[in-house]
Amino acid sequence: MILHELISYDVLRLIWWALLGVLLIGFALTDGFDLGTGTLLPFVAHSDVERRVVINTIGPVWEGNQVWLILGGGAIFAAWPQLYAVSFSGFYLAMFAILVALILRPVAFKFRSKREEPAWRSRWDWALFVGGFVPALIFGVAMGNVLQGVPFRIEDDMQIFYDGSFFGLLNPYALLAGLVSVAMLVMHGAAWLQLKTSGTVAERARRFGIVAALLTTVLYAVAGVLLAYFVTGYAITGSIDTSGASNPLLKNAVPQGGAWFANYATHPALWVVPALGLAGPVIAALCLAMRRPLAALLAGGVGIAGIVASVGVSMFPFILPSSVNPSASLTVWDSSSSHLTLFIMLVSTVIFMPIILAYTSWVFSVLRGKVDPEAIQDGKGHAY
Template sequence: MFDYETLRFIWWLFTGVVIIAFVLTSGFDFGICALLPFLGKTDPERRAIINTVGGTWEGNQVWLVLLGGALFAVWPTVYATLFSGLYVAMLLVLFALFFRPAGFDYRSKLENPVWRNAWDWGLFIGGAVPPILLGVLVGNLVQGLPFHFDPDLRPYYDGSFFALLNPFALLCGVASLLICLFHGAIYLKWRTEGVLYLRALAVVKVLGPVVLGVVGLITVWTALGMSLPEITQFAGTAGPSNPLNKTVVMNSGWMGQFFTHPWMLLAPMLGFGALFAAWRLALEHTSAAAFLFSGLGIAGILLSLGCGLFPFLLISTTHPSHSLTIWDASSSQFTLALAFWITVVFLPIVLAYTRWVYKVLWGSVTPETVLKDQHTLY
């Protein structure tokens, strides 16, 4: 039904949708877990905070599994390059995520304060570390990674784990955590009442300008200090995937991409405008609208990243011609078509089920709610 070139572009869009869905959903429960030890002063308060996401966090994390599956099936060269070259960083993300299921399921099994406090900090690690490391990854994707391919298309990573921890990438990691905290505090404010509501509001009040300032700094740094590859010779967009069949030079900046296609400027405008609106709406006690605009702001930031990089998926700093694009890093046409129809059938089912779960589990969660039902809630 679709030609090879169209399928590749469709899967670039699908991958972006999955990334946005993961950040929007897991982002707020990452933020809530990272805020847990600080906003909950008593055990019932902490249990109330946990139960605002207790029934949905596993479903939210499914988007990360879908993203990994999409990379493996649709962009295998990207998957191989990332997961082999950034093995240590990926393992650290995985180890941090281990604290989440154990923390949610076992924290309240014992009434020992030491036991519960230890798992509270475990949930903090599981909520704070992944956004930081994933933000560092995004920072390195913007700058490019040192990798190349041999004639047999085997990827070789030429850097080290500590080289990933450069100033720009660390700033992106901080921004990622701050955005999750901001997004999570708005959601917590929406789902709680009383003192927890006021504490979440205080966090939002402080984080709003900080998030806008840090994201603005990253934007300026990217626009003025980062280069983008430019394809000067290419075998074509409809042929078999081979990242070596092109010539690339690093001589264009990020702003050139947006000036060439002015409609792309809508993405950063959406990002900044919606985040500012989320902050102002949250201060006016309009939690639902604030959360909606917070999500739109995050989507705008991610769309800015995707538009700025297009058509590149991974940039090689040591061998620019080996950089991976959507035209030369995909699976076969048959695989893309099969995955497309599977997605078309099952993605609406996943979205409908997710909507139903949130509808069933919705409602304010307070310490009093937990004390009334403390044997079934987390």
């Protein structure tokens, strides 16, 4: 038997669908508090020392956290090439906006303290705000559009055409999903700041975090109700070969109201996923109110994982539905790379993922503790 045939094609596809979700959740949990902290920067820190305190909570770790975004993009490219082709071309301007915002962040870190003029530093502080707020918003907007279906079609020769526009992505439901994303990452960033700072900055972050956590639950609940009653989902009609060729045109699919809740009806245990998305932020708000930042960070992380995972669980087996031609929608079973490619990638993941996790844990262990304002004023011990 050939080695890669030890794991069947359909099982490998399912594993990589789950791993893609893990990578997206990993990005939301790690780089998420960086984005939330950047969004909060102008509001929780007023003096230059306070802003430097906030910046130094994420300055040493943001690069490592962003590895999860790179891993997610690489996994999409290698494991789901058609998903990569549609999303990165159809969402080109949105992706460009995200990249510009993410590029602003390291530039702001490096240049902010090169000059002492308040106006100079203020401009870079607002650049850090943009670098946090814009990606948080657009990632959520993208998820909102995925749930509604994306206007792409696949011709018989497998050419992919995107029929939408950038401003078409900014529809009401997608913007609501964007607000969910912003609120949950601000909640996460606020918990991080309460954990890593003290005094006035921590107190301001606590207040913003409580509001953001409660907003996360409310907005997520509203988005769920609208998804159930007003957003059209998609369903596969007939059978589909789970180990067949990666050709989305070999199946039939149709729009269907309430389709995104069919998996919950079939498997009621799945309700635990959105339940975590609702309960986690509420518990985080309570922990913030009680000044338990580590518990708030963990509870908020559970809520974020539930919210992100609920998108995949609701849509399964769809990965990217087409609103133009539902039968061309990309699913777990017909848009992956080859059996051998998925197996080689899985072996690589089994080897390198524990190394990444171990290194990340070590870094956070070394950098534990609060950022000291006195050390910043003395110019010792902090880089930014």
